[in-house]
Amino acid sequence: MDSLYKMIEYGIYSAAILLILVGLYGALTKKSLIKIVIGLSIVDAGIHLLLVSIGYLKGGTAPIFSPGYEDKADIMVDPIPQALVLTAIVIGFAVTAVALSLVIRLYRHHDTLQIDDIKNLKW
Amino acid sequence: MVGTPVLFIAIPLLAAFLIPLLGMIWKELVRIIPGLVLAYMLVLSVSLLSYVLENGPIVEVLSGWAPPIGINLVFSAFSGFLVTLMSFLGLIIWIYSYRFKRNVDFEPSKKYFILLLMMITGSIGIVLTGDIFNLFVFIEIVGISGYALAAFYMGRNSAEASFKYLFMGSLASAFLLLAIMIIYSQLGTLNMADIASKVHLMDPTYKVVAIIFFMAAIGIEAEIFPLNGWAPDVYTEAPGPVGAAFSGIVVKAAVYAAVRMVYTLFDVSGTYDFLLIMGLITLIVAETTALRQDKLKRMLAFSSIGQMGLVLIAFGIGTLEGVFAALFLMLNHAITKSLLFLSGSYLVFNSKDKYIKEVNGLGKFMPITSFLFALGAFAIVGLPPFAGFWSKLSVLTAAADSNLILIIALILIVSVIEIVYYFRVVNRIYFFKKGESVIPQRPTAHALLAMITLGAIILIIGFYPDSITGILHKASADLMDKTKYINDVLSAK
Numbered sequence: 001m002d003s004l005y006k007m008i009e010y011g012i013y014s015a016a017i018l019l020i021l022v023g024l025y026g027a028l029t030k031k032s033l034i035k036i037v038i039g040l041s042i043v044d045a046g047i048h049l050l051l052v053s054i055g056y057l058k059g060g061t062a063p064i065f066s067p068g069y070e071d072k073a074d075i076m077v078d079p080i081p082q083a084l085v086l087t088a089i090v091i092g093f094a095v096t097a098v099a100l101s102l103v104i105r106l107y108r109h110h111d112t113l114q115i116d117d118i119k120n121l122k123w
Numbered sequence: 124m125v126g127t128p129v130l131f132i133a134i135p136l137l138a139a140f141l142i143p144l145l146g147m148i149w150k151e152l153v154r155i156i157p158g159l160v161l162a163y164m165l166v167l168s169v170s171l172l173s174y175v176l177e178n179g180p181i182v183e184v185l186s187g188w189a190p191p192i193g194i195n196l197v198f199s200a201f202s203g204f205l206v207t208l209m210s211f212l213g214l215i216i217w218i219y220s221y222r223f224k225r226n227v228d229f230e231p232s233k234k235y236f237i238l239l240l241m242m243i244t245g246s247i248g249i250v251l252t253g254d255i256f257n258l259f260v261f262i263e264i265v266g267i268s269g270y271a272l273a274a275f276y277m278g279r280n281s282a283e284a285s286f287k288y289l290f291m292g293s294l295a296s297a298f299l300l301l302a303i304m305i306i307y308s309q310l311g312t313l314n315m316a317d318i319a320s321k322v323h324l325m326d327p328t329y330k331v332v333a334i335i336f337f338m339a340a341i342g343i344e345a346e347i348f349p350l351n352g353w354a355p356d357v358y359t360e361a362p363g364p365v366g367a368a369f370s371g372i373v374v375k376a377a378v379y380a381a382v383r384m385v386y387t388l389f390d391v392s393g394t395y396d397f398l399l400i401m402g403l404i405t406l407i408v409a410e411t412t413a414l415r416q417d418k419l420k421r422m423l424a425f426s427s428i429g430q431m432g433l434v435l436i437a438f439g440i441g442t443l444e445g446v447f448a449a450l451f452l453m454l455n456h457a458i459t460k461s462l463l464f465l466s467g468s469y470l471v472f473n474s475k476d477k478y479i480k481e482v483n484g485l486g487k488f489m490p491i492t493s494f495l496f497a498l499g500a501f502a503i504v505g506l507p508p509f510a511g512f513w514s515k516l517s518v519l520t521a522a523a524d525s526n527l528i529l530i531i532a533l534i535l536i537v538s539v540i541e542i543v544y545y546f547r548v549v550n551r552i553y554f555f556k557k558g559e560s561v562i563p564q565r566p567t568a569h570a571l572l573a574m575i576t577l578g579a580i581i582l583i584i585g586f587y588p589d590s591i592t593g594i595l596h597k598a599s600a601d602l603m604d605k606t607k608y609i610n611d612v613l614s615a616k
Contacts, residue, residue, distance in 0.1 A: 020297075027290070027294070033286070036290065040290070040293045040294075040297075043293075043294075043297045044293075044297060047297055047300050047301060047304070050301075050304060051300070051304050054304065054307075054308045080307070080313070081304075081307070084256055084303075084307075087256075087260060088259075088300060091260070091263045091267075091296070094263075094267055095263070095266070095267060095270075095289065095292075095293055095296070098267060098270050098271065098289060099286070099289050099293070102270070102274060102282050102285055102286045102289060103286070105274065105277065105282040106279070106282045106283060106286060109278075109279035109282060110279065118283055
């Protein structure tokens with residue numbers, strides 16, 4: 001049972017890191033603006049998953065002092081990573097919204113979503 | 124006492140969200156309210172700073188959760204000095220842009236002032252907060268309002284510049300979150316003072332990984348080479364006062380975060396040298412790139428990056444004199460570069476592409492603006508008797524005290540490059556014939572007031588540097604004293 005739990009734990013960690021890497025790959029190599037925004041969102045999702053999973057406790061319960069759980073603080077999962085992730089999700093949502101509105105603006109000006117065709121500014 | 128540090132965050136945020144509602148009552152309130160808020164913040168920061176210089180730092184505990192559990196704000200000599208500087212620049216930028224363009228109507232000015240207030244709030248929050256997750260939230264507030272301000276003119280290039288900034292900024296926030304996560308998983312705390320007191324317990328590998336992620340994230344916001352690709356584009360495409368706000372307020376806050384991390388949070392050896400080397404590379408690359416720019420604002424942007432490199436060098440020296448020099452440089456750069464952006468954006472006001480050659484001969488047609496631009500240019504390259512001379516001198520003496528002769532040589536060589544490209548512009552303003560198609564623009568009275576105030580401060584600091592060095596000495600001693608910071612925060616109730 002313990003080894004199964006360890007496997008699941010490593011599985012979640014590797015899934016989260018895989019998500020971050022997939023997102024970075026998409027954001028850095030894709031040529032379409034929409035795909036870049038999707039890549040950035042995937043990076044965010046991976047980090048959120050990683051953050052929640054480090055706060056998990058084996059056999060843990062929700063961090064709420066409900067009836068029957070008044071003195072069970074030691075088996076409750078850490079609530080701080082969850083609060084952080086909640087905040088980070090909201091911020092990620094706002095950034096994605098701004099990014100998409102900028103993509104719309106760029107599309108109206110350039111009639112394309114390919115970053116190779118949008119290069120008025122350079123060093 | 125007229126208030127507590129939390130008002131620096133609460134009042135401008137409240138005002139920013141109330142502006143649209145107040146604008147429905149009377150349209151002029153949209154322009155007046157930000158000024159009142161910023162003036163109040165300046166008064167508050169000056170009175171708190173004079174209190175702090177006498178009696179030691181104020182640590183404010185939010186909603187009754189004492190550190191290390193809750194969030195706390197630290198108004199010490201160092202952070203208080205930066206908050207005062209930011210509030211002052213915010214007020215100057217408000218005066219300048221009160222009637223920025225006569226043709227700007229109600230709707231854009233509403234958005235402009237909301238976003239500007241949010242950006243100043245975020246920057247002040249970065250400086251005041253004592254909690255790394257809170258730091259992340261404030262960096263995102265600065266980021267999102269910064270993306271919107273960069274795209275303010277709705278042109279094709281400004282959307283492109285803003286998207287670049289957004290791309291880099293999202294990666295920065297991802298890295299920052301990873302760094303925070305690594306620290307939290309190792310130490311189980313988010314409070315900066317608590318982290319600083321426990322950081323020796325951290326696994327060295329994790330510590331190095333965390334500091335790398337942190338540096339990558341802050342480096343993007345603080346314009347450290349090679350992560351500053353967004354900066355020249357944003358400075359070029361954003362409105363002039365926004366460029367001043369970026370170089371004077373936002374970048375200062377990001378440098379604060381980097382410095383707080385190196386000096387207080389982590390105890391890894393070699394971080395000072397890292398700052399020194401990155402600062403040197405940033406300085407050299409940015410100044411040589413500035414030399415070959417043909418657009419005025421782009422040149423100023425590269426110069427701004429170079430100056431931040433100089434600030435990092437001074438912080439990287441790591442001695443008390445080095446920190447003093449860095450703070451002096453930050454003050455002078457904030458004031459001088461704001462003056463250059465504000466006057467420079469009037470020099471190229473009516474030109475479409477903002478080329479440097481379009482300022483030819485404007486000295487006769489826009490005497491005051493041109494004079495102030497020249498004053499700013501002389502001050503930033505470090506000519507005596509202007510303010511920049513003293514800060515550059517203090518960097519050089521700090522480097523000499525630490526036997527960094529190579530650094531002194533490089534700073535002096537780069538200063539020559541700086542002189543070349545600034546004097547080229549001043550030469551064009553005064554000694555070239557004006558182009559036929561160039562239309563000079565008369566600055567508004569508000570803009571003149573703002574620019575003349577900045578020019579006067581440059582001269583005052585230049586002639587009486589002692590008027591400011593007392594505060595700077597106390598602020599730099601405050602930054603160097605890590606144990607006092609930890610004790611002050613952790614004993615707060």
